[in-house]
């Protein structure tokens with residue numbers, strides 16, 4: 001039973017110095033919880049709509065005063081003093097109040113902050129850790145996820161020539177959460193040394209990975225560098241040690257008339273698939289997210305048929321954490337896994353529904369941060385609670401990313417019995 005005494009939003013800044021919301025929720029028992037709302041840059045077209053003010057004189061139109069006002073006005077009026085059986089009922093009330101398919105009236109950023117806070121309050125009221133509560137609600141077996149550290153940034157997350165957005169290292173073979181985080185940090189340090197040796201500036205992209213501007217243009221050059229850095233740090237590059245994962249975020253370099261442009265070269269979908277196949281042959285790449293654009297559904301089906309047996313194919317822009325869209329994609333044989341982002345669908349309970357649809361279809365899941373983050377580590381608990389076995393939360397540097405890894409370490413330390421690692425979806 002969850003009774004809401006007060007819900008209140010404050011405008012804060014995210015990790016890109018853009019406004020977002022912090023939501024504070026109080027219960028009559030004197031409990032106070034807080035949630036920070038993340039925000040993406042390379043968003044899928046069918047994501048739930050983040051409400052921005054559009055006033056060019058404030059934050060270039062990116063202000064959130066309308067979303068803040070929605071929480072402090074309509075949402076607070078509707079929820080305060082009410083008693084709910086569960087946070088799912090709070091989510092239902094939020095959706096009903098908003099009244100749109102895409103949550104555009106009150107804003108998915110307003111809704112998701114309240115939803116996260118409600119889930120957190122309910123966990124505390126039941127004297128449970130958030131991950132324990134989410135596991136109970138989802139009917140899942142909790143597990144510590146393989147962290148995917150985004151160590152080189154490009155695309156929409158960096159001002160550099162790299163078209164691929166994310167180059168990640170994933171310690172699939174680590175024996176524990178603590179060893180996985182250590183591997184991520186040691187590879188990051190080794191990579192820093194290699195980049196310095198190349199004369200690259202050591203500036204960072206939005207997710208805390210390096211953003212080389214001078215010597216690297218082709219994705220294969222970055223993969224080669226990463227294999228070198230993994231070796232420098234004393235690890236084996238591969239599934240038994242530290243593997244590689246990509247999020248090209250291909251919608252970001254899709255050409256207008258169809259096809260793609262990578263490092264100035266025009267490629268058809270099939271040529272880009274050939275290129276991925278060569279990467280998988282040459283490098284220990286174990287997972288590719290958004291290898292093709294969200295509108296290239298036929299290409300996605302061919303990509304899945306060709307590479308789905310060799311490498312995990314994760315849908316992000318193409319699935320947008322939407323249970324209905326994922327169910328359609330399963331029918332169309334698109335991808336083998338889904339990225340799971342709470343703000344992409346706009347409530348925690350719909351996020352758990354998306355995870356369930358994946359699980360039933362034998363699709364793997366990777367819980368994800370956004371490129372604009374706060375210090376809130378909700379997704380660490382979500383990853384553990386759903387037992388999905390995978391998380392991506394950026395580089396092992398910068399407070400807003402490190403906070404997620406810190407929370408995973410804290411859970412691992414408190415519950416030595418929890419297993420670490422990736423799980424085959426079926």
Ligand SMILES: C=C(OP(=O)(O)O)C(=O)O
Pocket residue numbers: 039040041042043247249316339368369370371372
């Ligand atoms: C985390 C991502 O970036 P953003 O938050 O900008 O969508 C992503 O594309 O997976």
Ligand SMILES: [Mg+2]
Pocket residue numbers: 247249289290316317339
């Ligand atoms: Mg992505």
